[in-house]
């Protein structure tokens with residue numbers, strides 16, 4: 436269940452964002468992508484989320500090039516990947532309905548049918564996964580509250596619960612805590628570690644290097660047009676092989 440970008444080149448129009456980027460994520464690991472603003476962290480996540488095809492290179496899921504298969508098959512892969520954006524987009528309904536939303540949309544119709552049938556015969560109340568996910572982000576008590584009454588930090592926690600609820604293989608997080616206070620940030624970070632414990636592979640783009648240091652198993656440094664270094668978190672922070680990594684981490688590289 437490894438998701439991998441292999442020698443990917445991408446850009447917009449005539450603008451090159453990156454050239455020859457490779458990165459993988461495996462079950463039960465947290466990979467952080469760090470790099471200055473505008474370097475292409477979101478672009479890389481969008482490619483890993485299979486939203487866009489890279490201009491060159493390949494994105495592989497379980498060693499299968501995802502842009503070489505049928506659209507139907509690619510959709511199946513898409514359903515196994517969850518994504519949380521910088522800003523939560525919730526709709527006007529209860530917290531529980533919002534957390535369940537991913538379950539309804541992302542499940543294949545066969546899964547959905549099976550799930551509906553089990554809830555009909557009383558094997559599940561149909562919302563167990565969503566409630567469990569809300570518990571993980573500390574919002575179980577608020578399940579019946581209207582989502583519009585939540586603070587920004589709580590809304591982001593619901594967005595995270597939504598992604599967690601349908602048990603993706605891979606979770607992609609684009610600066611999920613950049614607008615949050617320390618308490619909400621800590622809740623999300625704990626939930627990320629819980630996702631890892633459940634065997635989910637997590638990729639998080641963050642400009643908060645301390646966050647990368649706190650939660651990541653591996654760190655990829657995106658600078659210029661390339662990932663200049665990727666490795667074990669401690670090594671990247673304490674003993675980087677690339678001098679630019681050290682400068683970036685110490686704030687000496689100004690972009």
Ligand SMILES: Nc1ncnc2c1ncn2[C@@H]1O[C@H](COP(=O)(O)OP(=O)(O)OP(=O)(O)O)[C@@H](O)[C@H]1O
Pocket residue numbers: 447452470471472473474475476477478479642
């Ligand atoms: N849809 C698009 N069309 C044209 N250019 C784009 C598009 N999306 C991103 N870009 C450009 O590609 C480059 C990389 O953007 P991206 O959002 O991936 O960077 P980032 O590292 O995530 O930045 P930030 O940390 O500020 O969110 C930027 O120069 C941006 O302006």
